[in-house]
Amino acid sequence: MLLNKLMPLGIPLAWLNLIKEKKRFFAAVAGITFAVTMMMFQMGLNSALFKQVVGPHAEMAADIFMVSSQYEYLGVSKGFPLRRLVQAEGEPGVAQTVPLYVGSLPMLNTANRSTREVFIMAWDPAVQAFDDEEIESQRWKLKREGVALYDRLSRPELGPFVQEVDETGEAVTEVANRRMAIEGLFSISPTFVADGNMLTSADTFLPLWPGGDPSVVSLGLIRLEPGTDPAAVVAGLTDYLPDDVRVYTRQAFLDYEMQYWRERTPIGFVITASMAVALIVGAVIVYQILYTDVNDHLEEYATLKSIGFRDSYFTSVILQESVILSVFGFIPGTLFTWVLFYFTRQIAHMATYLSLLNCAIIFGLTLFMCLTAGALATRKLRHANPAEIF
Incomplete structure (x- = not known):
């Protein structure tokens, strides 16, 4: 009809x-x-x-994130005292905290001798900081000072390191005029912050970072005990800790980071x-x-x-x-x-x-x-x- x-x-x-x-x-x-x-x-x-x-954020092994009250985004991550993470460990439901240090440093392109910024994330490799299986299987390499893992999805302008690691198992470069041995690869991809990513231990990164201080943390990763409500822990930490830090659930932190780039760019x-x-x-x-x-x-x-x-x-x-x-x-x-x-x-x-x-x-x-x-x-x-x- x-x-x-x-x-x-x-x-x-x-x-x-x-x-x-x-x-x-x-x-x-x-x-x-x-x-x-x-x-x-x-x-x-x-x-x-x-x-x-939010590629790097999404790979981090954390249920809750702690940042400075002056935090803008991961590339401009103003630090907060390490003791805030120590205090957070006393909150019911908190299983472990991991301090993360981040920053961009000049890296030498060994092919043409130019330098470009690489974004570095560093922590104590004795503990897990990322959920990525590829990173987790190689973090033991970072226990040696001067060793790094490199993001294979970094832009090729940074250097031929991916090809060198694939062919020989190692690539040698300089970061902030210090020798760095790349002994493994992972996949996160570049962000708005930098053209490539690198992982190192805190012992390797802090001497390279101007005024590097292990007691000043860029980002705090907090893992909870199974069955714990993240929102309840965030509320408890917000009431308990001083105003120099902010605490987010995992999704709220990812949303905050994306919202920053939507509004500021x-x-x-x-x-x-x-x-x-x-x-x-x-x-x-x-x-x-x-x-x-x-x-x-x-x-x-x-x-x-x-x-x-x-x-x-x-x-x-x-x-x-x-x-x-x-x-x-x-x-x-x-x-x-x-x-x-x-x-x-x-x-x-x-x-x-x-x-x-x-x-x-x-x-x-x-x-x-x-x-x-x-x-x-x-x-x-x-x-x-x-x-x-x-």
Whole structure:
């Protein structure tokens, strides 16, 4: 019954109208494909960027994080007294605390003798600080002073260390003009803070860090006993400890870090603006195609209107064309995005993947874009007088 109402002539008029001018049809599909690709790529890039910025945090073996009250983000991690972690160990439910020291230091690229900043995270390798199995299996190497593990996903501009470790098992460089032996690899990926990551022991890192003091901690990792409520422990520590530290549950800390980059950098605005531009461009292209289609068939529509067809029928035809265009543009747009995501993962080492949620959102935006353009394109037809047309 519904199908008969939508197509009373018994033929898919919307489809026939579109394919009558094949060049125009493919131009419309190409425009929508561009809009879909741009929107979906920007959305995937946005998700990947903010996942990447908390890449190191997500690998840390902690249920609760302790930071300085002046903490901004991991790359600018102002320290707090080590005794705050010692005090936290007295809180019911706390199983272990691990002080972490972080900072960026210049590292020598042995291939071209240039230097670039590498982000270093250091702790006592006698205890676990990361949940990553690759790091956990190699942390014993860090017990020797001057030994480090290196992120294989670091940008190649830092040096050929990944290839050297793969081939010989070791790469030698200089960090802050001190010899450093890289004896293992792990995978976290670069962040906004630095182009690459390195892990060392606190005994190796602190002499390199200006004014390095083991009693001043950059980040405190707190692990809880099984079954303990993290929110309750955070509340207890917040009431108990002085105001020179802040305490977060794991998820709250990750959210805080991502929120910092969303608010303090133009990344979120740029990506949103790019999606808006793609939406507008796509809508304009669809509007022009459908408006031209209405003009080309105005006499036929007027004939049908004169014998009793209502405006709602013509509107439904144009909106059907809008839906067809959105589907035909969405499919290749998704495929192109998948290809772009693949190359982005290979070249930039960013976790860009298609997700059902993102696909659903982009299809909804595409459908909205096409239907809006279609509705605007029918204005001339709705106000047309058959007598005037003939």
